[in-house]
Amino acid sequence: MVILQLDDVTTGYEKHHAILKDLSFSIDEGEFIGIIGPNGSGKSTLIKCITNVLDIWKGSVKLDGKNISELTRKEIARIAAVVPQDTYINFPYSVEEVVLMGRSPYLGRFDNYDKKDHDKAKSSMKEAQIYGFNDKKITELSGGEMQRVMIARALTQEPDLIFLDEATSHLDIGHKKGIMDTIKEKNQKENLTVFSVHHNLNLAARYCEKILLLDQGKIHSLGKPVDVLSSSNLRAVYGIEAEVHEHPKDGTLYISPVEEKITPESNDQKIHVICGGNSTDSLLKELVQKGYEVSAGVLNVMDSDFEKADFLDINTVTEAPFSSISQESYRKNIEMIERADILIVTDFPVGEGNLLNIKAVKDAVKDDKEFIVIDPESIEDRDYTENKKASKLYDSILEKKKPKSVKSTEKVQELL
Numbered sequence: 001m002v003i004l005q006l007d008d009v010t011t012g013y014e015k016h017h018a019i020l021k022d023l024s025f026s027i028d029e030g031e032f033i034g035i036i037g038p039n040g041s042g043k044s045t046l047i048k049c050i051t052n053v054l055d056i057w058k059g060s061v062k063l064d065g066k067n068i069s070e071l072t073r074k075e076i077a078r079i080a081a082v083v084p085q086d087t088y089i090n091f092p093y094s095v096e097e098v099v100l101m102g103r104s105p106y107l108g109r110f111d112n113y114d115k116k117d118h119d120k121a122k123s124s125m126k127e128a129q130i131y132g133f134n135d136k137k138i139t140e141l142s143g144g145e146m147q148r149v150m151i152a153r154a155l156t157q158e159p160d161l162i163f164l165d166e167a168t169s170h171l172d173i174g175h176k177k178g179i180m181d182t183i184k185e186k187n188q189k190e191n192l193t194v195f196s197v198h199h200n201l202n203l204a205a206r207y208c209e210k211i212l213l214l215d216q217g218k219i220h221s222l223g224k225p226v227d228v229l230s231s232s233n234l235r236a237v238y239g240i241e242a243e244v245h246e247h248p249k250d251g252t253l254y255i256s257p258v259e260e261k262i263t264p265e266s267n268d269q270k271i272h273v274i275c276g277g278n279s280t281d282s283l284l285k286e287l288v289q290k291g292y293e294v295s296a297g298v299l300n301v302m303d304s305d306f307e308k309a310d311f312l313d314i315n316t317v318t319e320a321p322f323s324s325i326s327q328e329s330y331r332k333n334i335e336m337i338e339r340a341d342i343l344i345v346t347d348f349p350v351g352e353g354n355l356l357n358i359k360a361v362k363d364a365v366k367d368d369k370e371f372i373v374i375d376p377e378s379i380e381d382r383d384y385t386e387n388k389k390a391s392k393l394y395d396s397i398l399e400k401k402k403p404k405s406v407k408s409t410e411k412v413q414e415l416l
Contacts, residue, residue, distance in 0.1 A: 002065070003029045003079075003161055003193050004050065009059035011049050018057070019045045021217045029160070030191040032184065034198050034208030034225075038238055041214040043197045044085065047163050050195075051082055064160065077105035081154035083167035085197075087146060089138050095149055096134040099125055102156030121156050127182045128152035129175060144171045144349070144384040151179055155186075164196040168203070172351025172384040173277070173300055177322035180207050202302045205229055205253040206321075213237060225253050254321075256307045272296070272340035274333070274357050278304040279346040279374075283409040288312050290416075295336045298329045298357055305348075324353040330360055337364035344412060345403075347375040349382040350390035358393045361401075371403035372415055 005026040012019040019042045027033055035043050048054040050061055052068045061068045064079050081102070089098065102124070103117040125131040128148045133141075138149065147167060154162055162183070168176045184207055186192040198204035204211055204225070211228040213221040215237045221228045234242045234255065243256045270293045273284065285308065287294045297317025299306040309316045317332045319325055325333075337343055337360060345361060348354075365371055376398055383390040397403075404415050 001029045002026045003063070004195070005062040006050070007060050007062075009049060009056055009061060011045070011054055011057045013045075013054075019217050020049060022059070023217075023219060024059075025212065025219065025222060027161075027193060027195065029193055030187065032187045032194045032196070032207065032209045034196050034204035034211045035214065036198050036201060036204050036211060036228075037214030037220075040216075041237075042217040043214060044165055045217075046214070047082065047165050047195070047197065051080060051163065052076060074105045077157060077159075079159060080161040080163060081157040081159035082163045083147075083150050083154045083165065085166040085169060087150050092137040092139045094134065095125070095130060095136050095138060095141070096121060098138050098149055099152045099156055102153040105157060120158065121152070124152040124155040127155055129178050142381060142384060144175060144351075147171060148175065148179065159192070161193040161195065164194065166197050166199055169199065172349045172353065173303070173322060174324065174351040174353030175384060176203070183207075200304075201229060201234075202254045205255065206302075229253055229255060254302045256311065269293070269342060270295070270340045271342045271344060272336045273344045273346065274337075274348075274361065275299070275305045275344075275346040276303055276348040276354060276357070279348040279409075280305050280308060281409045283344070283346070283412060284308050284312055284314060286413065288314065290413075292342075295340065297333045297336060298325045298354065298360075322353075325356040330356040333357065333360045334364040337361070337369075338366075340369075342370045342372065342416070345371075345373045346409065347378055347382065349384060350379075351384040352386065355385055355390055355393075358390055358397070362393060362397050365397070365401050367401070369401075371401055372412060373398070373403045373405050374409060374412070375407050376403075376405050 006023050009023040010018050010021055035046065037043055049056060063076065068076065099121045100113055100117060103113060128151045130148045130152055151167060168179055171179065183194055187194050196208065208225060210223060211225050212219060213228050213233060220237050221233055229244055231242055231244055234240055240257050245254050245256065271287055273296045275296060276299055284294060295315040296309045298319055299309065299316055300319050300321055300323060302321045306316065306318065317329050317336060319329055343365060350358060379391050379394045406412055406415065
């Protein structure tokens with residue numbers, strides 16, 4: 001049964017400047033669809049259009065067989081839930097109060113939440129890994145915690161269709177995997193239809209059974225990941241050269257950008273970089289180009305920084321995709337830190353899964369080690385550990401080791 005159908009949809013934000021152009025496609029009940037495309041291709045606009053937040057200039061959108069223009073907001077909310085990329089709530093509601101708001105589509109004007117509503121909110125908080133946050137104020141949460149609250153609220157709606165607009169972008173790798181696994185399980189066991197916008201192509205390849213590739217507001221390709229995520233499609237739409245691999249363990253695809261090889265200068269110093277989550281920007285490439293002997297870790301295979309290190313032939317301590325750092329990898333990381341002349345710690349997001357990267361710094365750095373940290377002041381904003389363990393560990397390191405600090409990767413070269 002078709003749950004969502006678009007016919008010749010055109011819309012945008014300013015008249016005479018369309019973002020989406022003559023879009024037609026349909027989604028069957030129970031499908032898991034990923035939406036990808038470059039910035040400005042219309043991914044978020046598509047969700048706003050489908051949920052009647054943005055007026056349609058031409059064409060039609062049908063949700064569960066009904067034209068959305070004929071449905072009230074409450075009727076739409078009983079069918080579909082949306083987890084936006086960013087959410088701002090200024091009033092200090094508790095986490096439980098915000099999650100319970102997911103039951104609003106089922107309440108009359110003067111109704112109160114009953115036991116069923118509270119039970120559903122409780123189970124959704126467990127699924128979103130925030131149970132125990134019930135009484136926390138929403139204004140006290142980190143960006144990642146806030147996003148998990150929004151996911152719990154969406155699940156509390158008991159929707160037939162869920163829209164995820166880069167909903168895991170603020171999460172560390174452990175919670176990213178946990179949330180996506182939960183959504184995938186609901187998709188498979190409860191027939192939840194998922195419409196998920198992704199910036200991370202590897203995440204889309206891993207979880208989505210179909211992928212819609214947008215280019216300048218039009219459908220470039222729609223089909224299975226193996227058909228859509230081809231080198232030719234990525235070249236045509238993203239303007240990049242990329243290799244598409246099949247993971248040897250589970251058969252999922254992963255994409256590695258390909259760059260021109262670089263010729264390094266001469267330098268005999270060793271630098272170890274602790275990073276992850278695309279926090280290195282062009283730092284690894286620049287260090288190799290300057291002739292340093294560079295190592296990195298601990299990085300999960302398929303992490304964007306792993307892909308850069310792999311391409312540059314950097315000696316890297318690795319973990320399996322979406323896995324926590326093992327004691328063996330932690331030990332290897334310490335050995336690399338001790339061998340290096342210089343240690344650089346980037347401003348990577350820290351969760352329970354990679355907390356051992358911070359502990360390795362504390363355990364391995366000696367007073368004579370040249371030690372550079374990037375944007376240490378931001379640690380609280382990127383600390384997704386329980387009870388802010390990473391922030392406390394980081395503060396003790398900064399106090400005892402006295403590293404040099406810079407605000408961005410671009411400033412590192414000035415200290416070397």
